[in-house]
Amino acid sequence: MLTKLGVTMKSDEKELMGKALMKRVMQTWLPASSALLEMMIFHLPSPSTAQRYRVENLVDSLPLGRVFAGKVQTGLKVRIMGPKYVPGEKKDLYVKNVQRTVIWMERNKKLLRMFLVVTLLPWSVLISLSPRMLR
Known part of the structure; x- marks a missing residue:
């Protein structure tokens, strides 16, 4: 199953059991760091753009x-x-x-x-x- 997903593991990682094995497989197959970085780059506005529409909320309040x-x-x-x-x-x-x-x-x-x-x-x-x- 791992070969179909394109996941290669070291021999010591293959000896893991239960949650530890599942955690290592998920980290290798779908690393959160690259997904989060991609999301921040492509989907979050730049600070100067975001500031334009967020400051209005502060001005009307305190x-x-x-x-x-x-x-x-x-x-x-x-x-x-x-x-x-x-x-x-x-x-x-x-x-x-x-x-x-x-x-x-x-x-x-x-x-x-x-x-x-x-x-x-x-x-x-x-x-x-x-x-x-x-x-």
């Missing part, structure tokens, strides 16, 4: 901002520049207090009083503001 340098803490005044902000003008510029600082790591969320931002972050630091503040 406003989020990424911090690149400095210190963020609860109660600190921040400048929020909207998409129509022009440097030097006050149109689409808001100065508001940070209600809370939150850090997300995968599905877990931690509230922090203060966060010092370093050059390289393994995760994004997000500032949570009330959506009503911007209206």
Whole structure:
């Protein structure tokens, strides 16, 4: 049966029994790594394309901002520049207090009083503001 599928196995692999043998046959016949890589290359959009339609979902919900340098803490005044902000003008510029600082790591969320931002972050630091503040 393996020869019909085009699966060749080493002699020590042929001695495996039960689940171990089935696992080795499936890994050789249909490796998940190549299937996943192919799926990512051909079916997932590029990050720049995906960002165009995913950002709209964030904008309508809770406003989020990424911090690149400095210190963020609860109660600190921040400048929020909207998409129509022009440097030097006050149109689409808001100065508001940070209600809370939150850090997300995968599905877990931690509230922090203060966060010092370093050059390289393994995760994004997000500032949570009330959506009503911007209206």
